[in-house]
Amino acid sequence: MKAAHRPIQRPRDAKLLVVSAAGMLQYAPRSELANFLRRGDLLVANDAATLPASLAGIHLRTGAPIEVRLAGRRSLAVDDLREFSAVVFGAGDHRTRTEDRAAPPPLHAGDTLALGPLKARVLRLLGHARLVSLAFDGTPDAIWAGIAQHGKPVQYAHVHEPLALWDVWTRVAALPVAFEPPSAGFVIDWQLLHALKQRGVGFATLTHAAGLSSTGDPALDARLPFDEPYHLPQATVDAIAATRRRGGRVIALGTTVTRALEHAAARGPLRDGDGVADQKLGADSALRIVDAIVSGTHEPGTSHYELLRAFASDAVLARADAALLANGYRTHEFGDSVLIERGTARQSSEGVRRRGRRDRRGDLIEA
Amino acid sequence: MNNPLQDLRVAVTGGTSGLGLALVRALHAHGARVAFVARDAGRVQRAAAELPGTHGIAGDIASKTDTHRLALQINAALGGLDVLVNNASSLGPVPLALLADTECEELEAALAANLVGPFRLIKALLGSLSASAREHRRAALVVNIGSDAAVTPYAGWGAYGASKAALLHLSRIWNEELAEHHVRVASFDPGDMDTPLHALAVPDADPAGLKRPADSARELVAKIVEALGEESAA
Numbered sequence: 001m002k003a004a005h006r007p008i009q010r011p012r013d014a015k016l017l018v019v020s021a022a023g024m025l026q027y028a029p030r031s032e033l034a035n036f037l038r039r040g041d042l043l044v045a046n047d048a049a050t051l052p053a054s055l056a057g058i059h060l061r062t063g064a065p066i067e068v069r070l071a072g073r074r075s076l077a078v079d080d081l082r083e084f085s086a087v088v089f090g091a092g093d094h095r096t097r098t099e100d101r102a103a104p105p106p107l108h109a110g111d112t113l114a115l116g117p118l119k120a121r122v123l124r125l126l127g128h129a130r131l132v133s134l135a136f137d138g139t140p141d142a143i144w145a146g147i148a149q150h151g152k153p154v155q156y157a158h159v160h161e162p163l164a165l166w167d168v169w170t171r172v173a174a175l176p177v178a179f180e181p182p183s184a185g186f187v188i189d190w191q192l193l194h195a196l197k198q199r200g201v202g203f204a205t206l207t208h209a210a211g212l213s214s215t216g217d218p219a220l221d222a223r224l225p226f227d228e229p230y231h232l233p234q235a236t237v238d239a240i241a242a243t244r245r246r247g248g249r250v251i252a253l254g255t256t257v258t259r260a261l262e263h264a265a266a267r268g269p270l271r272d273g274d275g276v277a278d279q280k281l282g283a284d285s286a287l288r289i290v291d292a293i294v295s296g297t298h299e300p301g302t303s304h305y306e307l308l309r310a311f312a313s314d315a316v317l318a319r320a321d322a323a324l325l326a327n328g329y330r331t332h333e334f335g336d337s338v339l340i341e342r343g344t345a346r347q348s349s350e351g352v353r354r355r356g357r358r359d360r361r362g363d364l365i366e367a
Numbered sequence: 368m369n370n371p372l373q374d375l376r377v378a379v380t381g382g383t384s385g386l387g388l389a390l391v392r393a394l395h396a397h398g399a400r401v402a403f404v405a406r407d408a409g410r411v412q413r414a415a416a417e418l419p420g421t422h423g424i425a426g427d428i429a430s431k432t433d434t435h436r437l438a439l440q441i442n443a444a445l446g447g448l449d450v451l452v453n454n455a456s457s458l459g460p461v462p463l464a465l466l467a468d469t470e471c472e473e474l475e476a477a478l479a480a481n482l483v484g485p486f487r488l489i490k491a492l493l494g495s496l497s498a499s500a501r502e503h504r505r506a507a508l509v510v511n512i513g514s515d516a517a518v519t520p521y522a523g524w525g526a527y528g529a530s531k532a533a534l535l536h537l538s539r540i541w542n543e544e545l546a547e548h549h550v551r552v553a554s555f556d557p558g559d560m561d562t563p564l565h566a567l568a569v570p571d572a573d574p575a576g577l578k579r580p581a582d583s584a585r586e587l588v589a590k591i592v593e594a595l596g597e598e599s600a601a
Contacts, residue, residue, distance in 0.1 A: 047498055078443050078446045141423075172497065173491075174498045190544070193548065205501065
């Protein structure tokens with residue numbers, strides 16, 4: 001797939017590939033997403049705003065330039081931000097591919113880092129030479145101000161122009177707790193939210209601290225996604241219960257929403273409140289809450305792609321990948337989208353064909 | 368009866384002088400959680416120190432590059448947002464000038480502070496405001512500070528009056544569009560007050576003939592309480 005290389009969240013020609021529960025594929029403009037949702041369904045989005053989590057600065061013991069990418073926090077509490085986990089790079093910036101970035105100087109507990117107006121101390125290494133726990137000096141208000149003034153959104157070499165905060169905030173961005181954008185949410189605009197109301201489709205949110213999608217280091221990438229704290233409001237739990245009662249579907253906008261909801265339901269009935277999603281979802285995961293996912297398009301091997309395997313069989317995903325490739329869909333955070341309904345018991349190909357004839361609608365490309 | 372202002376999360380722009388400062392003080396006294404924005408970092412710090420528990424944020428709402436940073440700090444300071452008061456205003460040319468003597472840059476500056484700035488900040492905070500409405504099952508609220516100059520064509524008040532008229536209409540349209548999301552967008556005309564802005568406009572006005580900002584702030588607080596109550600009754 002082509003990488004989307006400009007930070008345009010809602011290009012007029014954005015595309016959607018719909019993968020039905022039966023494994024059928026259908027093309028549509030992404031602006032028609034609401035047409036694939038039914039009265040009584042509930043769309044759940046992650047309303048985390050994205051932090052400017054890339055902080056350039058100096059490793060004071062050596063004087064070496066570094067880039068710190070904030071990567072995790074224990075909780076979402078706005079006054080609990082002295083301590084972050086972070087990935088540290090050496091000299092350079094996002095224009096160099098992360099795989100090719102210089103290593104930072106050797107990092108030790110007690111090292112101090114000057115990051116613009118912020119000062120941070122390395123508390124300990126987290127099992128890797130470039131993954132540290134660090135603590136900022138100052139009051140919460142001063143730390144937030146320092147991050148807001150000095151930080152830049154984390155970005156990767158496939159997008160050349162520097163990103164601004166407005167590039168990485170969705171239309172419903174609220175609490176600034178995500179380290180990278182919950183990019184499936186770029187599909188949201190207020191016109192879509194109006195269309196959902198018109199159709200009788202519910203809309204709810206949770207807040208999930210979406211983490212880094214890549215570090216460029218194979219050993220660290222194998223540990224992704226890191227633990228991600230989330231907050232699930234009572235109103236959203238109630239909306240999901242009401243959706244279940246009326247036989248509607250819960251559609252997660254993105255992998256972070258799926259991860260949070262499934263984590264919150266892993267030990268019994270869905271409960272509101274705070275949690276830390278630490279599980280990995282994949283082909284063997286049973287989904288208790290989420291019936292369908294709207295996601296960006298992701299390459300096989302990434303943790304995002306692994307999560308999609310909980311929704312559809314490898315055979316269906318392989319056909320979807322081929323269709324995305326053949327039809328010029330764009331990948332990465334500013335790319336096109338897929339809507340994947342959870343497969344009904346991973347039907348046989350025979351079942352797929354029979355259902356395909358009955359359900360035919362739009363550009364059916366494989367029946 | 369519960370105090371509807373207790374722990375209400377409110378952001379106020381232009382919070383270090385005039386009506387804004389009086390409003391921050393009144394909300395703070397009523398137990399609300401308040402973040403306020405103003406341009407002068409020193410004055411922001413002093414006002415925050417005077418009112419412990421409030422969050423002072425330095426920035427310019429007329430600046431595009433400040434908007435999201437301010438929204439980030441507001442959301443972080445309060446853990447979300449229930450009410451936004453766009454109070455910061457620019458008079459336009461000082462001393463006041465006839466429209467034909469107003470430079471286009473002066474008109475643009477008034478529009479940036481009084482119309483485009485509030486537009487951007489509301490947009491950036493609409494995620495939190497709509498989340499507040501969903502989670503608390505009552506309206507979230509934006510109040511844009513207006514003026515009778517938005518309605519009556521006073522000679523000499525062209526840049527200010529035109530920008531406030533545009534803000535008034537923006538508020539009305541947005542209120543229509545956001546009704547289905549339970550976010551209300553209201554306007555409030557505080558009257559002619561004894562404030563630094565009024566002194567710039569009418570340097571020889573007799574302060575005795577002007578409202579005290581604290582009185583207008585009290586009326587605005589009552590309006591906020593009323594607007595929040597209306598929606599939960601509905």
